[in-house]
Amino acid sequence: MKKWVVLLVMAGMLAGCSSGGTEETTKSESTTESTSVTELSTSESEKKVELKDTEFQIEGTTYTIKILDKWEVQPEEENIPFSAREELGVQGIMVYGVKKSDVNGFEIFKHGMKEQIVSTEDFQIEEGSAAEAEYQTAHYSGSEYSFTGVTEGIKIEIQYYFLETETDYIVVNLMGVPSFFEKNADLITEMLNSFVTA
Template identity: 55%
Template sequence: MKKWVVFVGMVAVLAGCGSDGAKETSESEKNTKSASTTEVSSSTTVQSSSEKKIELKDVDFQVEGTNYKMKIVDRWDVVEDEEFSFAAENEDKAEYMMVTGVKKTDVENFDAIKKAMKEDMKSDDEFHIKEETIKEEPYQTSHYAGELYSFIGNTEGVKAEVRFYFLETETEYVVLNVIGLPSFFEKNNDLVTEMLNSFVAG
């Protein structure tokens, strides 16, 4: 699967939002690059099936200079990528997570970002969305309110489920993008919820 095909359009949208956005984004990316992503501790979650339990690990990163932390799947490798505030993957299992965001003061409102990104995803020639699978619903984590935008599609012959969690924090509009095979979400929906609930500034 082309790793970031579903997310590249959003970066362009975010980079163009607000005045002096590019300058601030560039500074933030430098901060993000220099900030170390550390594993602090681990916890375990048991899958509903008889499969091996999946462990979670803690990671720290910055979004536009603000410190955030969350839990991610232990088997995911943290990837350095200047286009994102945080990125992790298990390419062998076609599982990916990307995080990015903008300062709330740099954009008109969150709805504009969500609308532009959704339109961009639908127009992506390399990822073919099954229109009937698109879902848009309010989403609430333990810390933030927002929206979940999800769909299933195909890229390079691989069927994938894509979830965008749009969250409003105190200082940023943040998007957490999780991509995986549909079976990953079917088996690990509670695990994904646990990861989202662990996302918090601090």
């Protein structure tokens, strides 16, 4: 799907920007799955959404994160060791990062990532939509950077979570239509809280 490709290309540009010229090797492991259930409230009824555990590697460190059961894990792309998305639609997640030893500090990492986020012909960021705030998961601290844009006439929200682990600077990148984030705030928090070194 073209929309996913545009966003994947943007994330790929971001993943390569912070290495300071150091060559990066990234490996991805097969996904291991188990499920948990989270209840979501909607205006019409209670829905049960299943999450599955996934496992992958970033720069040789194994991580796990829970994602929506309906999301399909995608083959590894250059600089993107983990991504998953809906088969049809724009909701999805990407996780990538660099070794802390390859970057001169977390603030420089964040600044470099944000500098690479630009509008393209296929994706126009809405002026004034960018927002940033400190963010804390159950395991790591960092910050959230989000904005909305339009591709092929569809409004998309993109949320970047910049996190510092014991060995790496990480980006957890979630994307979807704005209503996905509005309706599933608790679920997104649960996914981010599940991100941890295996």
